[in-house]
Amino acid sequence: MITIPGIASDMIANNIEPDRPTHPGEVLKEELEYRGISQRKFAAQIGVQYTMLNEILNAKRAMNVQFAMLVEAALNIDAELWINMQTRYNMYTAKKDKSFIERLANIRKVASVL
Numbered sequence: 001m002i003t004i005p006g007i008a009s010d011m012i013a014n015n016i017e018p019d020r021p022t023h024p025g026e027v028l029k030e031e032l033e034y035r036g037i038s039q040r041k042f043a044a045q046i047g048v049q050y051t052m053l054n055e056i057l058n059a060k061r062a063m064n065v066q067f068a069m070l071v072e073a074a075l076n077i078d079a080e081l082w083i084n085m086q087t088r089y090n091m092y093t094a095k096k097d098k099s100f101i102e103r104l105a106n107i108r109k110v111a112s113v114l
Contacts, residue, residue, distance in 0.1 A: 020089075021092050024056075024085040024089070025058065026057070028056070028057060029057040029058075045074055046070040047070070048067070062090065065079065065083060067082075
């Protein structure tokens, strides 16, 4: 870490941690609200259970490729956008998992001697 007298370390650009990526369900929830579409109606429209949709909208379940394609068909919003958002969210979540980070570090140690 760089320290500069008179400047707080969290003010240095390299030390600033970016905000967490947004789960695609949160964005989809806002889109449905903006369009005035109820969750139950949308679930029925795309042929999924309401509980599954609700879990995605509340970031309790990941959005998979098939679901993203259903959303694309219904709302004309590119499925790749949803999947890219989910991937960024997943990467962020994995990087915050201390036990997983330790596991990666151990693999790197082993791999460095190969």
